[in-house]
Amino acid sequence: MSQHRHGSTSGEAGGVPAFPDLPEATIARLPEYLRALHHLAEAGAETVSSEGLAAAAGVNSAKLRKDLSHLGSYGTRGVGYDIALLVDQVEYILGLDKNRAVCVVGVGNLGHALAGYAGFASRGFRVVALFDADRKKVGEVINGMAVRHIDDLARVAAEETLAIGVIATPPTSAQAVADLLVAVGVTSILNFAPCVLSVPPNVDVRKVDLAIELQILSFHEHRKASLTALPGGRHDDQEAVGS
Amino acid sequence: MSQHRHGSTSGEAGGVPAFPDLPEATIARLPEYLRALHHLAEAGAETVSSEGLAAAAGVNSAKLRKDLSHLGSYGTRGVGYDIALLVDQVEYILGLDKNRAVCVVGVGNLGHALAGYAGFASRGFRVVALFDADRKKVGEVINGMAVRHIDDLARVAAEETLAIGVIATPPTSAQAVADLLVAVGVTSILNFAPCVLSVPPNVDVRKVDLAIELQILSFHEHRKASLTALPGGRHDDQEAVGS
DNA sequence: AGGCGCTTGTGAAGGCGTGCACAAATCGCG
DNA sequence: CGCGATTTGTGCACGCCTTCACAAGCGCCT
Structure with a gap:
């Protein structure tokens, strides 16, 4: 498991930031987590569970835990994640302090x-x-x-x-x-x-x-329309439109 | 194609096959292909090879062929794809004729x-x-x-x-x-x-x-900066995970 | 007609991402 | 201090997607 950065806050000038190579899918979700974290912080929360944060970010809680685990252990078992700490960490990883x-x-x-x-x-x-x-x-x-x-x-x-x-x-x-x-x-x-x-x-x-986004939506409209036109139209699938 | 469903003959408008269930990743690329096709058509081309269309759309040619194969055989071996035909087909699939x-x-x-x-x-x-x-x-x-x-x-x-x-x-x-x-x-x-x-x-x-798009770019900036900051020496992305 | 070169369509392999299920760890309380 | 409740971190299996490699098909030239 990767280690915590002991060099304290920011300042990568000195120590190598031990940059974890995060999966691309995880990177794409980090900004979403960050937004949810800011939202929670404004609401006055100190900590948040993976379940809670996942709900706020619109993802699965297991996925969220795995994503966060890639950047180190910043949660406390039995308690959850320290919001302020996690915000700093994600902002650092994303380079938003620049x-x-x-x-x-x-x-x-x-x-x-x-x-x-x-x-x-x-x-x-x-x-x-x-x-x-x-x-x-x-x-x-x-x-x-x-x-x-x-x-x-x-x-x-x-x-x-x-x-x-x-x-x-x-x-x-x-x-x-x-x-x-x-x-x-x-x-x-x-x-x-x-x-x-x-x-x-x-x-x-x-x-x-x-325009591409609209065209993708148009496809699903088209599909939905032709499915409901068919006899015995099933529509049990729930969409998780991602990136 | 082997995947055709001949079961339900409840034809919709005019001999259109039952809706193929395309992979989500393919759907997301179809608009890109369509744009490239329109571009080629305006340039006066009649047909295009998978290699050429892939280059115009910025993807791998194998991926393009597999994507197009999902919606049927609209290409001619040794020649390529008929642009006008393919445009109609993709526009129909995406429901853009509506x-x-x-x-x-x-x-x-x-x-x-x-x-x-x-x-x-x-x-x-x-x-x-x-x-x-x-x-x-x-x-x-x-x-x-x-x-x-x-x-x-x-x-x-x-x-x-x-x-x-x-x-x-x-x-x-x-x-x-x-x-x-x-x-x-x-x-x-x-x-x-x-x-x-x-x-x-x-x-x-x-x-x-x-903003999320910018943050993802920011991450890559951060990563690039910290990589080039390393003195050309060690660059092991292997984590020393014992056991 | 036959062969040759070109291109499509696709089987198979590998990689990546997701979600489950559970062990490990921490807190609060009696 | 020990125990139960709670929550994280992760090994594992599964499915999707990508990529390679090649057989099948098509047109053209001789």
């Missing part, structure tokens, strides 16, 4: 919303710059931030390390923007454009396609 | 963007109504559509069958909105609020949490 700088490229409908999205700031991210290729949009102020031309990207990146780039451009521009981001040192990209990006292997890309 | 009506609840930053998102209309979805609980927003016109009060939801649902409801409210209101949507017969929900919704088993919920 207050990472985010830039948004493409100030259309979606980029506009992202620039003002409160959910980012409240979770340890700072939107520090907005870019667009359209000079008519340059200078426009959104959420107290002026839109800059994409040509200024390198200049901004030189001033402050951009941890994450968000692409909210039309798909035709997305690859070019990705290339630009990579060129200035961004190694994590969140892509809202419906297209495949090709990037160097050390760069992580996550894609969010709103 | 031109489903979508409503958006919550006209904040994000809801505003969703109301105007062109990607919906271009893929067989019609945003037919916008709702908000804030009477100051009611009447505001977005993308040629007036925002209505949430109390009008039942009235709108009576006029037109709402296939999908999109929740873009603060998390505190999300459950109440979900209950309302379910009450008027909506059986598919796309939830942008960072919270867990509880709904009847026949209702599908998909969740999109933009």
Whole structure:
């Protein structure tokens, strides 16, 4: 079993953080646990059982215990998990104590919303710059931030390390923007454009396609409709729509 | 194919086979394939090989072939897949020929963007109504559509069958909105609020949490940083688990 | 017609993730 | 101090998904 970090709080500069290689599925759930933990903490709870936290996060309790066990033993048998401790630990693992700088490229409908999205700031991210290729949009102020031309990207990146780039451009521009981001040192990209990006292997890309989500729902609608049309339609399955 | 069910001949509209039960992972990729197919079709291609389509969709070719094989044999060995035929087939499977009506609840930053998102209309979805609980927003016109009060939801649902409801409210209101949507017969929900919704088993919920995506990227940033921080030496991810 | 090259469709193997069931550990109380 | 109630941590089995590798099928060229 992996050991606790004895180096006390944060500060990985000195000791090797003994980074556990967590299963990808677990990583994807950690933010959900974190949100539930914050919610519980605000409600005044000190500890929480795996059952309780699992319910708040919408998962199975065994799965939650196994997930948390991957990052060490932070629970007490017979009692549960210390909420404050677990929050710190999960935030550390996710690197949320770094207050990472985010830039948004493409100030259309979606980029506009992202620039003002409160959910980012409240979770340890700072939107520090907005870019667009359209000079008519340059200078426009959104959420107290002026839109800059994409040509200024390198200049901004030189001033402050951009941890994450968000692409909210039309798909035709997305690859070019990705290339630009990579060129200035961004190694994590969140892509809202419906297209495949090709990037160097050390760069992580996550894609969010709103239309795809609707299409998946549409499929299930279609399936449900054709099942109820069939004689003896069974509908005992319960869906656990995941990632 | 060997998996065809010839048992029930209760044909639906026109010789369509009984609904194949596709793996969930396959369903999630079908929209991606569809997008790539449309792209290829616009470029003038008639057919495409699994290799080519896989590259355009950003997946492995073997996976693509297995996915497509689940919905029947629509390829020709030695040639590839007929693009037009495959487009029709995938669109049918996904139920995109139904031109489903979508409503958006919550006209904040994000809801505003969703109301105007062109990607919906271009893929067989019609945003037919916008709702908000804030009477100051009611009447505001977005993308040629007036925002209505949430109390009008039942009235709108009576006029037109709402296939999908999109929740873009603060998390505190999300459950109440979900209950309302379910009450008027909506059986598919796309939830942008960072919270867990509880709904009847026949209702599908998909969740999109933009902050979670950033947090997952943040984790990988953190991991990459701590790996490169290690002096090129030891890099054993093996845990010294005795016994 | 026959052979050759190309591509699909699929059996099989391996890996990953999930959920069960239970041992180990901790607290509270008599 | 010991015992029972409670809850974590985990070994194990199962099922889904991915990937490989290859036989089967198709078109084209000679």
